[in-house]
Amino acid sequence: QVQLVESGGGVVQPGGSLTLSCSVSGITLSRYGMHWVRQAPGKGLEWVAYIKSDGSNKYYADSVGGRFTISRDNSKSTLYLQMNSLRSEDTAVYYCARAHGTGIGHWGQGTLVTVSS
């Protein structure tokens, strides 16, 4: 059974940094592309970033490009999202998700990031 467990969320001041982790079990992580998706309070889903199975390609939403970095350590079955220069509008639940074909097939439970002074 696939399990995706996010961690690292919390409260951070504007301009600060935070790194999220996603521990993956039940699958061989190296076989799958992975995504980060976020959801601001009371709002819809917003795709954030994607990384190919071997880490060779990475893509970002325009809203986070240049500030966020997605990475992975397949040997540790872990996905990461390094977030810098955080803004209030980055406040959201962040989900890690496994790719399925051209879409998203399986979601974690999410971790809340709050950017506030």
Add this chain to the structure above:
Amino acid sequence: SYVVTQSPSVSVAPGQTARITCGGDNIGSKSVFWDQQKPGQAPVLVVYGDNDRPSGIPERFSASSSGNTATLTISRVEAGDEADYYCQVWDGSSDWVFGGGTKLTVL
């Protein structure tokens, strides 16, 4: 960038059929994924691609697309189907896009 639009809400009586649409330029040529999200929970994929369902998803959930519209159909709607539904599409390049979500209310 590619844009997809959904109606904000749909209401249906139990036992009836709900149809939730997702509009986008030539979306019929793309692989559309549909997620269900209940309050306080993570999204769950219910239908994807050419009307495929992950294991555990009832056959009552089906999807189709043509032209500029993709449709999620929920037959014999139950109270437990009440949720937000999102369509997701890959633009074919480097961007994944979600619709704004449709709130399904079971009357």
